[in-house]
Amino acid sequence: MASHTQLGLIIFEFSRKSQTKLSTQKLHSFVTKSKLARDPFFATQLVRFYALNDDLVSARKLFDVFPERSVFLWNSVIRAFAKAHQFSTAFSLFSQMLSSATRPDNFTYACLARGCSESFDTEGLRCIHGIAIVSGLGFDQICGSAIVKAYSKAGLTFEASKLFLSIPDPDVALWNAMISGYGCSGFWDKGVNLFNLMQHRGHVPNCYTMVALTTCLIDPSSLLIARSVHGFCLKINLDTHAYVGCALVNLYSRCRCIASACSVYNTISGPDLVACSSLITGYSRCGNHKEALYLFNEMRMSGKKPDCVLVAIVLGSCAELSDSVYGKEVHGYVIRLGLEFDIKVCSALIDMYSKCGVLDYAMNLFAGIPEKNIVSFNSVILGLGLHGFASSAFEKFTEMLEMGLKPDEVTFAALLSTCCHSGLLNEGQEIFERMKSEFGVEPQTEHYVYVVKLMGMAGKLEEAFEFVMSLRKPIDSGILGALLSYCEVHENTQLAEVVAENILENGEERRSVYKVMLSNVYARYGRWDDVERLRDGITESSEGKLPGISWF
DNA sequence: TTAGGGTTAG
Numbered sequence: 001m002a003s004h005t006q007l008g009l010i011i012f013e014f015s016r017k018s019q020t021k022l023s024t025q026k027l028h029s030f031v032t033k034s035k036l037a038r039d040p041f042f043a044t045q046l047v048r049f050y051a052l053n054d055d056l057v058s059a060r061k062l063f064d065v066f067p068e069r070s071v072f073l074w075n076s077v078i079r080a081f082a083k084a085h086q087f088s089t090a091f092s093l094f095s096q097m098l099s100s101a102t103r104p105d106n107f108t109y110a111c112l113a114r115g116c117s118e119s120f121d122t123e124g125l126r127c128i129h130g131i132a133i134v135s136g137l138g139f140d141q142i143c144g145s146a147i148v149k150a151y152s153k154a155g156l157t158f159e160a161s162k163l164f165l166s167i168p169d170p171d172v173a174l175w176n177a178m179i180s181g182y183g184c185s186g187f188w189d190k191g192v193n194l195f196n197l198m199q200h201r202g203h204v205p206n207c208y209t210m211v212a213l214t215t216c217l218i219d220p221s222s223l224l225i226a227r228s229v230h231g232f233c234l235k236i237n238l239d240t241h242a243y244v245g246c247a248l249v250n251l252y253s254r255c256r257c258i259a260s261a262c263s264v265y266n267t268i269s270g271p272d273l274v275a276c277s278s279l280i281t282g283y284s285r286c287g288n289h290k291e292a293l294y295l296f297n298e299m300r301m302s303g304k305k306p307d308c309v310l311v312a313i314v315l316g317s318c319a320e321l322s323d324s325v326y327g328k329e330v331h332g333y334v335i336r337l338g339l340e341f342d343i344k345v346c347s348a349l350i351d352m353y354s355k356c357g358v359l360d361y362a363m364n365l366f367a368g369i370p371e372k373n374i375v376s377f378n379s380v381i382l383g384l385g386l387h388g389f390a391s392s393a394f395e396k397f398t399e400m401l402e403m404g405l406k407p408d409e410v411t412f413a414a415l416l417s418t419c420c421h422s423g424l425l426n427e428g429q430e431i432f433e434r435m436k437s438e439f440g441v442e443p444q445t446e447h448y449v450y451v452v453k454l455m456g457m458a459g460k461l462e463e464a465f466e467f468v469m470s471l472r473k474p475i476d477s478g479i480l481g482a483l484l485s486y487c488e489v490h491e492n493t494q495l496a497e498v499v500a501e502n503i504l505e506n507g508e509e510r511r512s513v514y515k516v517m518l519s520n521v522y523a524r525y526g527r528w529d530d531v532e533r534l535r536d537g538i539t540e541s542s543e544g545k546l547p548g549i550s551w552f
Numbered sequence: 553t554t555a556g557g558g559t560t561a562g
Contacts, residue, residue, distance in 0.1 A: 107556040173558040
């Protein structure tokens with residue numbers, strides 16, 4: 001017969017490695033009969049095991065009757081509830097702990113900080129940090145890394161870096177937390193600098209570091225650094241690590257470099273749902289929708305079950321392809337999986353059906369949503385607008401406001417798109433103004449593009465040009481490109497040249513596209529020398545090819 | 553005498 005300790009360790013190892021949910025019933029009856037649960041170490045492991053198997057009732061039952069509650073047992077039960085997002089129970093347990101004989105330790109605060117972060121409780125987080133300081137744990141590495149991470153996730157990067165800098169000789173986990181913190185706050189350069197600094201201070205980056213570093217790099221402008229990060233991972237043999245591999249797939253897909261994303265994916269042994277989802281998302285993001293659907297199908301065949309977000313992305317690909325046949329198939333699959341009532345899935349279905357021209361399906365789905373939210377309203381407004389039902393789209397907008405929902409940037413993009421589809425210049429300009437003044441939503445590139453399109457469609461090119469030039473520099477090439485396309489439509493060569501010049505000054509990586517647009521304008525007027533000059537420029541340039549750089 | 557923090561996507 002195994003000793004309590006041995007059995008506890010076996011369960012601990014088992015719960016760490018177990019990939020499948022197991023019945024806790026048999027274990028529970030065995031444990032009760034053998035009175036093993038009286039062993040403090042064993043009890044702690046059992047609580048963790050129950051939690052891993054989503055059996056919080058048994059975890060709580062065991063905890064409640066256990067006489068000697070060690071700090072490990074307290075932490076395990078608090079962690080179990082916090083991880084299950086039952087934050088009020090986790091915090092009430094902490095409150096009970098404070099009045100017990102057991103003092104919270106660094107792990108307790110680390111766990112609570114994470115709980116605050118996941119429940120978006122910034123005040124609670126500050127409070128936990130304060131209590132940790134009072135308890136003499138203000139410079140603790142474990143507590144510190146959790147609080148740094150939580151502050152960063154709450155957008156309080158200053159607080160996070162202040163805490164990080166105050167801790168003498170931070171360990172690798174703390175460096176990782178701060179690199180990731182900078183990454184999730186958009187300070188990619190600070191994250192990369194910290195990565196270099198940690199090595200300078202003699203710390204060896206691990207898999208967590210590399211994952212954290214990839215989160216700093218978010219768009220195609222980071223491709224050169226992304227390649228270096230990949231090279232570094234290859235050098236330290238971490239490129240095939242499950243999480244690092246996934247992070248690299250995501251990184252390359254954010255950089256719109258789907259070929260590299262694909263080649264990293266192919267090196268991952270036994271890609272899991274996250275790896276698969278990452279590549280499907282990458283395909284979808286890069287406009288390779290057919291590949292996205294193909295991989296989704298393969299994933300389904302292999303028995304992996306997608307989650308709501310992946311289903312929504314795949315439906316987005318169906319919408320882009322106007323493939324209502326496959327979209328309906330996915331709809332059926334969604335029903336079989338029991339995901340049809342998820343608001344994200346439902347909104348994606350509305351979007352898919354309306355983009356595939358089946359508006360009545362979309363409207364029926366919308367009508368059936370019991371608790372409509374901003375996402376579902378945005379989808380239906382966009383759908384109505386696409387089909388030219390501008391007044392119905394605006395009615396939905398009013399309905400949404402009456403329900404007390406706050407419109408976001410997507411709502412206004414949908415309304416402006418509606419105006420474009422119906423050629424409603426005045427209404428478009430009016431909603432654009434209200435967006436800023438009444439609702440405090442800051443316009444983004446796509447909103448400006450819609451306004452330019454509205455003016456362009458109405459032939460008001462000079463007005464559109466003035467509008468564009470009044471924007472903060474540098475002006476996004478997408479906005480200038482929209483104006484250029486209407487210069488082409490209205491055959492305004494003079495303005496087209498000025499606009500094109502502005503675009504080319506931006507050093508825009510898609511400059512070939514704009515050069516072709518300008519050359520089309522020249523061609524219309526028979527300016528063949530200019531056409532040839534531009535076309536030569538396109539073939540001579542080395543766009544798309546990137547020189548390699550290396551950190552080693 | 554063991555355990556607990558810090559990972560990945562949309």
